[in-house]
Amino acid sequence: MIKRLVAAIVLLALVGGGLVGFNLFRDRMIADFFANMPVAPSPVATVEAQPVSWQPAxxxxxxxxxAQGVDLTVEAAGIVREIAFRSNTRVEAGDLLVRLDDTIQRAEVEAARTRWELDVQSLERARDLQARGAGTNVGVETAESAARASEAQLARALAVLEQRTVVAPFAGTIGLPRVDLGQFLSPGTAVATLQDLxxxxxxxxxxxxxxxxxxxxxxxxxxxxxxxxxxxxxxxxxxxxxxxxxxxxxxxxxxxxxxxxxxxxxxxxxxxxLPREDGVIALPQTALISSLYGDFVYVVRPSEGDPERLEARQVFVEPGRRLDGRVEIRSGLEAGAVVVAAGQNRLSNGSPVTLSPTPASDRSPIQASEAAAQ
The missing domain is CATH 2.40.30.170 (Efflux pump adaptor protein, beta barrel domain)
Structure with missing residues (x-):
């Protein structure tokens, strides 16, 4: 009984050891196969790092x-009687835009003008009498004072009448009317905007x-x-x-x-x-890769073991200013280096690569990416 048990244990150990040994041998052979299997080179688009003339900004x-733009307002209260413009049209300086009811103001102007004309006639008569020796200097001075006063009253009436209209202070494009006919406006109400475009x-x-x-x-x-x-x-x-x-x-x-x-x-x-700078190394922004360890680019170089084979190497750089899709490289990269501009998403340090037939500098970033993906 004991001999049978020992034999069964020995047989089981031999079978288990054989299975474990086979699995270890299989895993080792698979690992050796993949380790020795050549890696297919990845196609990339490149650009040569060269000093360029940089226009900072x-x-x-x-x-x-x-340059000239105002919101036109009314100076006096009144009812809108006329809107003399259409929206989005050009007006010239002095053109009438809006007119308020001015019946009373026109009547006051006529009364002031009549009074002024009468005082001017009285002044002329006083001067004529003085010239004949029938008048005195006091009479002439009184007539002159009355004429000046009536002239000032006429000027005031004309100024009040002008406040009943809104005219263009300069040439430009008038906007939408913000008032309607018959609407009562208070002083300071905006009627439209005028812009010189x-x-x-x-x-x-x-x-x-x-x-x-x-x-x-x-x-x-x-x-x-x-x-x-x-x-x-x-x-x-x-x-x-x-x-x-x-x-x-x-x-x-x-x-x-x-x-x-x-x-x-x-x-x-x-x-x-800003003043133009010469000798600045700039690359397309697609060539720069940011990571937790810093900013780097992939530089294409001949392999140390096989000069006929090209490989991509990580080079950490210090980026600077960016302008029109390009980034300044302040340090870490020398002029003449061949830098991967598209297709680097499949690369790692030392990955074999093949160059795209058309230089990346002659393509747009989208075209370079499509060429690298083919």
Whole structure:
């Protein structure tokens, strides 16, 4: 009985050991197979790092306004009798826009003019009598005083009559009428907005650190959010005081060529040109990879073991300013290095690569990515 039990145990141990040994042998062979299996090179699009001429700029956001723009209001109370404009039309300086009821004021003007004409005639008679020796200096002075007083009353009546109308103070585009015929208006009521769209200005704020970098006459480029066209202008005003609560200062730029596509009140992005810099190494932003350990790029180099084979190596860099889809490389990369610009999502340090037939510098980032994916 004991011999049978021992034999069964020995047999079971042999079977179990054989299974364990087979599994270990199989895993080792599989690992050796994959370890020795060649890795297929990944196609990538590259760009050569070369010193370029860099145009730095200060970016800001602001609001577009008309160089001349006002909300037209009435000076006196009254009922609207005439609206002499249509919305979104051009008016010239001095054009009548709105007229209030002026019946009483016109009557007062006629009365003042009649009184003034009578006093002028009385003055002429007094001077004629004085010239004949039948009049006195006192009579002439009294007549002159009455004529001047009546002339002042006429001027006052005309001024009151002018307050019953709203005229364009300058040429521009008139907006929507905000009043209706027959409506009673009180002083200060806005009737419409008038904007001169031929010349626009842009107001924006900059941090106090940028105060030494801006000057009158400096070129600026203005772009509408989501728009393709840009407008060129120059700085015409800089606030000499920094707001102590926000540490910002105000800047104003003038734009003359807007082609009627820039509207007052629009949100715009502004770029202020700074002096051009030469010898700056810049790469497409698609080439830069950010990680927890820092920013790096993949540089394509010949393999140390096989010069015929290319591989990608991680190189940590210090990025700087960004402009128009490119990023400045301040340190970590030398001129002439071949940098992967697209297709690096499948790479690791030392991965074999093949170069795309068309240089990445001749393609857009989308085209380079599509070429690397093929």
């Amino acid at each position: 200060i970016d800001a956001i602001g609001t577009a306004n008309a 031929d010349t626009m200005r842009v107001d924006f704020l900059l941090p106090e650190q940028e105060l030494p970098n801006v000057a009158i006459g400096q070129p600026v480029h203005v772009r509408i959010e989501g728009g393709a066209s840009a407008y060129d202008g120059e700085i015409v005003g800089i606030d000499p005081r920094v707001d102590p609560s926000s540490r910002l200062f105000a800047v104003r730029a003038s734009i003359t060529e807007t082609r009627g596509t820039l509207t007052p009140g629009q949100f715009v992005r502004i770029a202020i040109d």
